[in-house]
Amino acid sequence: MDAPKIVIVGAGFAGVEAARGLERILAPGDARITLVSPTDYQLYLPLLPHVAAGVVTPQSVAPSLRRILHRTVLVPGGVIGVDPGAKVCVVRKITGDVVDLSYDYLLLTPGSVTRTFDVPGLLDEARGMKTLAQAVYLRDHVIAQLDLAAATSDEDERAARLQFVVVGGGYAGTETAACLQRLTTAAAKRYHPRIDPRLINWHLVDLAPKLLPELGDKLGRSALRMLSERGVQIALETSVASVTEDKVTLTDGRVLPSRTLVWTAGVAASPLVDSLGAETVRGRIVTEPDFRVPGLDGVFALGDAAAVPDLAKGDGSYCAPTAQQAARQGRHAAKTLTALLRGGPTTPYKHKDLGLVVDLGGHDAVSKPLGIGLKGVPAQVVARGYHLYALRTGAARFRTGANWLLNAVAGDDFVRTGFLADKKGTLRDFEKTDVYLTPQEVAARTRA
Numbered sequence: 001m002d003a004p005k006i007v008i009v010g011a012g013f014a015g016v017e018a019a020r021g022l023e024r025i026l027a028p029g030d031a032r033i034t035l036v037s038p039t040d041y042q043l044y045l046p047l048l049p050h051v052a053a054g055v056v057t058p059q060s061v062a063p064s065l066r067r068i069l070h071r072t073v074l075v076p077g078g079v080i081g082v083d084p085g086a087k088v089c090v091v092r093k094i095t096g097d098v099v100d101l102s103y104d105y106l107l108l109t110p111g112s113v114t115r116t117f118d119v120p121g122l123l124d125e126a127r128g129m130k131t132l133a134q135a136v137y138l139r140d141h142v143i144a145q146l147d148l149a150a151a152t153s154d155e156d157e158r159a160a161r162l163q164f165v166v167v168g169g170g171y172a173g174t175e176t177a178a179c180l181q182r183l184t185t186a187a188a189k190r191y192h193p194r195i196d197p198r199l200i201n202w203h204l205v206d207l208a209p210k211l212l213p214e215l216g217d218k219l220g221r222s223a224l225r226m227l228s229e230r231g232v233q234i235a236l237e238t239s240v241a242s243v244t245e246d247k248v249t250l251t252d253g254r255v256l257p258s259r260t261l262v263w264t265a266g267v268a269a270s271p272l273v274d275s276l277g278a279e280t281v282r283g284r285i286v287t288e289p290d291f292r293v294p295g296l297d298g299v300f301a302l303g304d305a306a307a308v309p310d311l312a313k314g315d316g317s318y319c320a321p322t323a324q325q326a327a328r329q330g331r332h333a334a335k336t337l338t339a340l341l342r343g344g345p346t347t348p349y350k351h352k353d354l355g356l357v358v359d360l361g362g363h364d365a366v367s368k369p370l371g372i373g374l375k376g377v378p379a380q381v382v383a384r385g386y387h388l389y390a391l392r393t394g395a396a397r398f399r400t401g402a403n404w405l406l407n408a409v410a411g412d413d414f415v416r417t418g419f420l421a422d423k424k425g426t427l428r429d430f431e432k433t434d435v436y437l438t439p440q441e442v443a444a445r446t447r448a
Contacts, residue, residue, distance in 0.1 A: 004031045004341060007089055007103035008072075009079045009272070011037035011065060012045075013326035014303030014333070015109035016392065019072045021334025028071060030341060034101070036075045036091055040065050043132055044391055045323060046357075047400070049172070051135040052142075053179035053361065054412045058132055060399035063392045075101070079110065081275040081437035083446040084296040090442055092435060100446060105298045105337055108285065109330070110270035112304035112321060113431045114263060121243040126167075126263035128427045129176050137425045138262065140416045142180055143187065145259060147416075150192045160257035162200045165248045167240055168264035169206030170214075171358060174223065176262060177204045178360035181232055187414040202232045205250065206265075207239045212366070215356055215373075219366045222375045226364045239265075263427065267321060269305040271436040281307040281318065289348030290336050291329070300336070302329040311350040323390070324354065357383035 006022065008015045019035050026033075041062035050056045065074055077093035079101075089101045114128045127141065128134045142164070149161040164184070166177040181202040188195040204211075204227065211234060212220045224234055240261070241249045248256045269283040278293050279286045284307040287293055291300040291308065302308060304321040308329060319325045332349045339346050355369035359380065367379035374382060384404065391397045420429075428434060437445070 002032075003029055004104040005102060006031050006033045006105045006107065006337060007101060008033070008035045008107045008109060009089065010109040010111050010270075010303070011035060011039060011042050012109055012111045012303060013042070013323050014111075014330040015107065016042045016065070016068060017327045017330025018107050018109065018302075018333045018337075019069050021331050022337060023069060023071050025334060025338045026341070031337075033072045034075060034103075035065070035069065035072050036077060036079050036089070036101070037065070038076065038078045038094055039132075040074065040076065041132075042068060042392055044387070044396070045130075046171070046390075047387060048129055048132070048135040049175040049179040050359075051132065052129065052139045052176060053183045054139055054414070055179065055361070055407045056400050056403040058136055060396060060403055061391075062132055063396040067393045067395065078432075078435070079272060080435050081439075081442035081445070082106065082108075082272070082299075083442045084276060084299055085443075086446045087298060088446045090437060090445060103298065105340070106300065107291075107333060107337070108272070108276075108293075108299065108301040108305060109303040109326070110272045110305050112267035112269055113271065113433055114427050115266040115268040116263070116427065117265070119240050119242060122240070122263065123427060125243045125245060125424070126261045126427060127425055128430060129172055129262060129264050130267070131430050133419075134425070134430045136417065137420055137430070138180075139183075140419050140421065141260065141425065142184065143414050143416050144421070146184060146187055146192055146195065146414075150194045156257065158195075159199065160246055161259050162195070163203070163256055163258040164201070164260045164262070165203045165205060165240075165256060165258050166262040166264065167205045168266065169204060169208055169211045169234075169236065170264070170266065171212070171356075173204065173206070173262070173264035174212055174227070175359060175361075176264060177202055177232055178227060178230075178364065180262075181227075181230060182361045183412070183414070185231075186412065190411070191414060200231075203256065204232055204234045205238050205240065206236055209237050211236065212358060215358065215366060215368055219368060219373050219375065223358060223360065223366045226360055226366075226375075230364075267304060271433050273305055275437055275439055275442050277439045284318070284321075289350075290346040291333050291349065300333060302326070302333050308349060311348055312352040319349075319351075320353070322353075325351065327390070357386050359383045359387075
């Protein structure tokens with residue numbers, strides 16, 4: 001008999017950990033494992049701000065799937081639709097070709113995309129920080145603003161190019177603003193004598209009443225103070241009313257001349273979720289505690305796209321869409337599938353959060369490992385130690401550690417690669433959220 005076909009959608013923390021776990025537990029003939037991903041690496045998202053700031057190289061935070069996985073078949077593309085009745089995935093390869101891929105067991109780990117709102121001009125002007133390409137592009141864009149500001153004699157243009165707005169007071173937004181603020185200040189002092197560093201303005205905007213609320217009031221206030229002392233202007237209970245090519249209008253009435261809006265205001269589940277017709281909570285697929293999707297035979301969901309009951313809290317809530325939860329869910333999903341293949345019982349997923357780390361660059365950091373609040377250098381040691389531990393390969397750990405050391409000793413040359421220099425690099429350009437099929441389009445294709 002043919003071995004059961006296990007298809008994993010997405011090469012994020014959940015998908016890769018599930019594939020690794022299956023390779024370790026199952027014998028080569030027990031199942032055929034296929035991983036569908038448009039990239040051939042596992043992106044370590046928490047260090048994207050370091051990539052944007054040039055502290056680490058892109059390769060350092062993108063361990064090769066071929067180093068991590070050895071028996072899993074890699075399909076270069078993205079799943080744009082699923083027909084659970086026919087047990088078929090519709091795959092759009094990186095060439096643009098669309099093919100069908102059948103499965104016996106399907107692990108949905110498509111991750112998330114940047115959450116947007118109906119803000120005039122947002123989709124045309126905002127830059128994101130969800131993919132490796134976006135981080136590389138954003139670095140180029142920010143350095144270009146410094147170069148253009150130094151070259152112009154128009155004071156209004158210079159002011160607009162030196163004003164940067166980051167929306168989102170969570171981990172991604174706070175770390176992005178912190179790391180890039182250090183980049184622009186250092187670049188101006190070192191290579192742009194015509195630019196007064198005091199003219200560079202960074203704004204961090206968020207609708208919430210507190211910065212980094214997940215860390216608690218005390219550490220959140222510490223992070224706010226660290227950023228404020230460095231000149232980052234923080235506006236809470238505020239958002240963007242509209243954005244154009246050269247200005248950002250805030251809901252508090254301020255109009256900021258600016259050529260840079262970085263949008264990190266949360267995440268939404270991958271649009272792939274909509275193709276299944278499954279029950280959702282805030283866009284995430286509702287699952288059983290062992291990741292099964294009710295009513296869909298052989299379908300499991302985990303990671304950012306899944307609403308997995310948080311049994312550790314026991315209050316009816318769902319697991320937070322974090323890298324820590326996704327990685328552990330992936331390892332548990334491998335055990336769940338193995339149990340099913342061997343005819344044994346499955347166990348529910350339960351994991352207590354081990355803590356949070358926020359790296360603000362330099363010696364600034366706040367961390368809460370195992371509920372213990374830290375700030376400054378001790379928090380920085382914990383944060384970077386955790387990142388090195390969480391990176392999946394020895395090569396990635398070595399590169400990242402070496403990059404940190406080299407940056408601390410030699411600094412940055414602040415060069416642009418010219419990546420997409422003539423394009424705006426919108427959220428659509430990078431995240432490709434408009435390629436997914438509706439349930440009707442999937443059924444018409446797979447059952448024709």
